[in-house]
Amino acid sequence: VSELRVARTPHPTPLPKGEEVRAFTRLLPVAAMVLLVFNDHVLKGAGILPGWLTGKLSDFAGLYFAPLLLAELWMLARPHPEPRVLVRRVAWTALGFGLLFTAIKTSAAFSERYDAVLSLLGRRVHNTVDPTDLMALPMLGVSVWDAWRLVRGSAAKRARVG
Amino acid sequence: MRPVLRTLLLIAGSMAILATTPRWKRYKGLQTHEVTVLALAVRAEQTYVRPWDLFMIAHSGAPSRAPAKRVVGILSRTNPSLLEPNPLVMFDTQAPYTPGQQVGTLGTVAFVIDIPIEKWLSAANASHLLLTSGTQYLTVFLQDADPSSSEFAFGLGASEGDCDCDLTVSVDARYSPPDASGVRSRE
Numbered sequence: 001v002s003e004l005r006v007a008r009t010p011h012p013t014p015l016p017k018g019e020e021v022r023a024f025t026r027l028l029p030v031a032a033m034v035l036l037v038f039n040d041h042v043l044k045g046a047g048i049l050p051g052w053l054t055g056k057l058s059d060f061a062g063l064y065f066a067p068l069l070l071a072e073l074w075m076l077a078r079p080h081p082e083p084r085v086l087v088r089r090v091a092w093t094a095l096g097f098g099l100l101f102t103a104i105k106t107s108a109a110f111s112e113r114y115d116a117v118l119s120l121l122g123r124r125v126h127n128t129v130d131p132t133d134l135m136a137l138p139m140l141g142v143s144v145w146d147a148w149r150l151v152r153g154s155a156a157k158r159a160r161v162g
Numbered sequence: 163m164r165p166v167l168r169t170l171l172l173i174a175g176s177m178a179i180l181a182t183t184p185r186w187k188r189y190k191g192l193q194t195h196e197v198t199v200l201a202l203a204v205r206a207e208q209t210y211v212r213p214w215d216l217f218m219i220a221h222s223g224a225p226s227r228a229p230a231k232r233v234v235g236i237l238s239r240t241n242p243s244l245l246e247p248n249p250l251v252m253f254d255t256q257a258p259y260t261p262g263q264q265v266g267t268l269g270t271v272a273f274v275i276d277i278p279i280e281k282w283l284s285a286a287n288a289s290h291l292l293l294t295s296g297t298q299y300l301t302v303f304l305q306d307a308d309p310s311s312s313e314f315a316f317g318l319g320a321s322e323g324d325c326d327c328d329l330t331v332s333v334d335a336r337y338s339p340p341d342a343s344g345v346r347s348r349e
Contacts, residue, residue: 022168025167025171029175030171033171066179069172069176072172073172
């Protein structure tokens with residue numbers, strides 16, 4: 001209860017520089033990013049793991065770390081002293097990724113536009129329309145939960161120190 | 163965590179999101195077949211497929227100044243080499259083939275594309291190239307009266323990664339016209 005009370009303080013004091021809660025730059029999200037890169041560029045098509053597994057690994061890893069990454073960039077661009085804002089931002093980015101992911105995995109037209117937009121950015125990519133990939137969507141919830149857990153832990157730590 | 167490391171990780175993460183699922187692995191698992199034939203048959207064997215899986219094929223290598231030629235891909239369940247008469251006889255080089263069209267006993271037109279351009283077939287432009295379980299044969303006709311040299315590339319690595327399947331490609335030059343030089347394969 002005391003932890004929650006700390007997190008809901010109406011006028012929180014700004015966090016000291018360097019002590020802000022970091023959503024992405026932690027071991028687990030970075031490991032997920034490494035897994036995605038390794039899977040996409042090494043495992044896929046290499047015959048080491050079955051295709052159905054390599055086809056899903058990146059989705060699960062990506063949907064976990066992407067909202068955390070974007071939220072951390074958001075916090076860098078627009079800092080906010082209240083740590084719980086991070087959770088809200090992770091939730092918003094998760095919602096955005098969820099909508100985008102659902103669109104490109106279920107609609108060939110959206111998929112084609114997605115490929116075209118990324119091609120404009122210099123990335124030659126090919127998205128596969130595959131509704132079964134939507135099974136990775138719960139990872140967005142894991143991402144939000146992870147951010148919430150992180151902020152709660154940080155608040156408890158500061159309460160103990162305070 | 164040091165600011166430099168944090169910055170590097172954030173950049174790496176952003177790039178990882180943008181670079182996910184490469185369109186194709188140009189050199190990984192790529193088989194290139196240089197052919198001087200009117201047609202070639204490609205056998206695609208799949209052990210695990212889903213109804214929306216696609217077989218991807220690319221072609222390149224034709225001189226860029228050469229006039230565009232139509233390439234017709236026909237998907238069949240029967241091994242074309244077992245068909246009589248020869249599928250080349252069934253194929254009308256002047257006919258305006260369209261995807262979905264049945265071509266005699268050979269199979270169904272999966273795609274009609276122009277070369278020389280490098281192109282990969284996907285759900286958006288080859289809706290009739292859906293593979294189902296089992297072995298299927300893709301016969302690629304160069305819709306031109308004159309034998310022409312083209313280079314067909316089959317991106318197996320990328321295809322398998324995309325379609326969750328196992329693919330094997332073998333080029334059958336049986337349908338080469340008598341004056342054609344046949345198939346040279348390099349991997």
